[in-house]
Amino acid sequence: MMAGPCTDTRWIEQLDGVVADVFNIMLQQSCEVVEDAADAAEIGIAAKILLSGAIEAQCLVEFPQATAKKLTDAFLGSQDDWEDALIEDAIGELCNMIAGGWKSALGATASASGLSVPAISRARAPDRNPPNGCGLRMRRTYSFRNSPFTVSLAIREHIEKMNQPGP
Amino acid sequence: MRRILENALRHSGLDLAEVLHAANGMEGLAALEQSATENQPLDLILCDVHMPEMNGLDFLLEKQLRNLAPGVPVVMITADATDPQVLDAVAAGAHGTISKPFTLQRIKTCVESLLPPVAPPPSAMGDAQP
Numbered sequence: 523m524m525a526g527p528c529t530d531t532r533w534i535e536q537l538d539g540v541v542a543d544v545f546n547i548m549l550q551q552s553c554e555v556v557e558d559a560a561d562a563a564e565i566g567i568a569a570k571i572l573l574s575g576a577i578e579a580q581c582l583v584e585f586p587q588a589t590a591k592k593l594t595d596a597f598l599g600s601q602d603d604w605e606d607a608l609i610e611d612a613i614g615e616l617c618n619m620i621a622g623g624w625k626s627a628l629g630a631t632a633s634a635s636g637l638s639v640p641a642i643s644r645a646r647a648p649d650r651n652p653p654n655g656c657g658l659r660m661r662r663t664y665s666f667r668n669s670p671f672t673v674s675l676a677i678r679e680h681i682e683k684m685n686q687p688g689p
Numbered sequence: 690m691r692r693i694l695e696n697a698l699r700h701s702g703l704d705l706a707e708v709l710h711a712a713n714g715m716e717g718l719a720a721l722e723q724s725a726t727e728n729q730p731l732d733l734i735l736c737d738v739h740m741p742e743m744n745g746l747d748f749l750l751e752k753q754l755r756n757l758a759p760g761v762p763v764v765m766i767t768a769d770a771t772d773p774q775v776l777d778a779v780a781a782g783a784h785g786t787i788s789k790p791f792t793l794q795r796i797k798t799c800v801e802s803l804l805p806p807v808a809p810p811p812s813a814m815g816d817a818q819p
Contacts, residue, residue: 547790548789548790597693618739619789619790622789623790626769633773637739639739639740
């Protein structure tokens with residue numbers, strides 16, 4: 523079984539592309555990859571979606587509170603002191619779009635898999651443990667309006683062979 | 690998603706009079722029942738496929754079973770374009786689908802095509818008279 527972080531650039535570029543598309547299309551704004559980023563000191567909100575069926579995977583997005591606020595501002599088109607439920611809705615929705623976009627990018631094999639609804643947690647250290655058998659792991663940090671957030675994907679090993687992203 | 694969607698619709702230039710919100714299919718059915726009781730017809734239903742408690746497909750089927758909001762177009766919204774439930778929803782009578790992420794133009798075009806035509810103001814109607 524493959525263990526540790528994924529080093530296959532095709533998987534990483536695919537994830538970066540999906541995240542960039544979500545921000546470009548939905549918000550008409552960019553988010554940049556932060557290479558060699560240290561873990562964010564503070565995680566305010568996390569959202570997790572499980573993909574189950576023919577393909578099993580986990581998508582986890584983690585936002586410091588300040589970035590979560592900026593994302594909610596962008597989604598709702600104004601700045602305000604948003605209630606927690608609304609910020610959680612925005613983070614869950616972003617997770618949903620990233621997981622859905624990634625699944626779609628995998629092609630036909632993934633169509634027999636289903637996405638869970640986002641599970642939101644507010645914790646300093648959210649549960650990052652992927653489901654059993656997820657040997658392919660990616661953790662990427664991005665910057666949105668100069669604030670960081672991370673996206674982690676954990677994928678069962680067998681699709682590493684079944685669904686290699688295209689060159 | 691519903692607040693985000695309402696914001697997108699308003700920013701697209703659509704003139705929204707009133708928007709009802711529901712967090713899941715169960716709440717959606719309750720909102721339809723209430724609008725029927727109060728005789729406040731709806732123009733359009735936008736429904737996410739993935740929702741807790743009752744998903745979008747089950748909402749659509751139950752809505753039809755109970756004959757709630759008959760004839761009101763339903764648009765399914767999904768972040769998972771490959772989800773078979775999207776096709777099932779179209780087969781069950783959904784009038785369209787929107788994939789997330791969406792552009793303002795995409796959602797405006799879809800919604801405008803399904804909303805009932807707006808009656809021109811009286812002065813415009815008068816101008817059209819011979």
